[in-house]
Amino acid sequence: MRVGVVILPMDSWADAAHRWQAVEELGFDSAWTYDHVSWRTLSDSPWFSTFPTLTAAACHTSRIRLGTLVTSPNFRHPVLTAKDAIALDDISRGRFTLGIGAGSTGAGDATVLGGPPLTARQRADRFAEYAELLDHLLTNxxxxxxxxxxxxxxxxxxxxxxxxxxxxxxxxxxxPRGFGLAARYGAAWVTQGPADWTRVSTNDECVQHIREHTTRLTEACARIGRPATDLSRMFMPTPVSCPNPLSSVNAFLRLAEAAAAAHVTDLIVHWPRTNGVYAAAPDILEKIAVRLPDLR
Structure with a gap:
């Protein structure tokens, strides 16, 4: 199993650079950030633009894979997304992965460009067109x-x-349509596990959820004649999908073992914040890094 770290783009680069470098130096496999204008309970906090942040990260690292989790059609046109992605692929020397999704309606920036909210069907239609057009732009x-x-x-x-x-x-x-898009266009599939924001799911419930969705992904791949093993399976826990995996090294290892049993190939955790969402001890990633060889 590979392990990556999400760094929220909340701090000036002078304060954030050491974090991206530390992810690489500690031996993690990848580093990611969100692609939002603002985000949920942190909407009134500083929040820097994603692609310039990743460009700086590419210039301060040399090994780890970098990417967005995720870029969406909420405020990104496919043409400009493709141009930015190609530039980042060049600057990082081929270390960039573009994570894409339909776009959250609850993050706080879904209608930042104006216009009425889209229905679930409209969002699915838009995402299908977004993914298809991106694929064409990036290959032609x-x-x-x-x-x-x-x-x-x-x-x-x-x-x-x-x-x-x-x-x-x-x-x-x-x-269903999303699994089809992942099967057709993805090098990886991304899940956040259960999304019931009224409670925190157990590790067992989370793993069962991932297993069920992996089965549906496998079926989508079979429909187009693609081996499901072609795709990496990335799991990025949220505060409700399972108990906080950074509460201790043992909590992390329990989740990693359970996720591996559900055929997750990449476990993505968040750089610990001092308080609020994704809060954890500041040295927890250093302690986890010692166990990375065992996970692999």
Missing amino acids: PVTNHQGEHYSAIDARTIPGCVQLPRLPLAVAAAG
């Missing part, structure tokens, strides 16, 4: 597209990706 030098949600007129994405045939997409999906 010139794209023309006229769809329900997006247009692209002679959109040039030259020189293209460092990683061929294109940089990898990590697709966050939970519904």
Whole structure:
């Protein structure tokens, strides 16, 4: 199992740079950040833009994979998303993964560009078009597209990706259409586990949820003749999907073992904050890092 770390883009680069470097120096496999304008209970706190943050991280690291968890159509047009992703793929020398999802309605920035809220079906339609257009933009030098949600007129994405045939997409999906998109376009599938915000699920409940969704992903892959083993399976716990995995080293190891049994290939935790959401002891990642060889 690989282990990655999410660093929320809340601090100035002068204060944040050492965290990205520490993730690499401690031996973790990847480092990620959210792609939002603002986020939930932290909406009135500082929040820096995602792609410049990852560009700086690429310049201060040399080994770890970097990426977004996740970029969405809520405020990103596919053409500009593709251009930024190609630039990051170049700057990182082929270490960038673009995580994509349909876009949360509860994060606080779903309607930041105006317009009425979309229905679940409209959001699914938009995400399907977003993923398909991104795939085309990232694999072709010139794209023309006229769809329900997006247009692209002679959109040039030259020189293209460092990683061929294109940089990898990590697709966050939970519904039937989302699993189909992950099967068709994803190098990885992303899950946050159970999403019942009225309570915290147990590790057993979380693992059962992931198992059920993995089965549906496997079925989606089979429908298009793709081996499900082609996709990595990434699990990023939320405060409700399971008990806090950073409350102790043992808590982390219990979740990692359970997740591995559900065929998770990448466990993604959050850099510990001093208080509030994702709070944990400041040295917990250093303690976990000692056990990374055992996890692998």
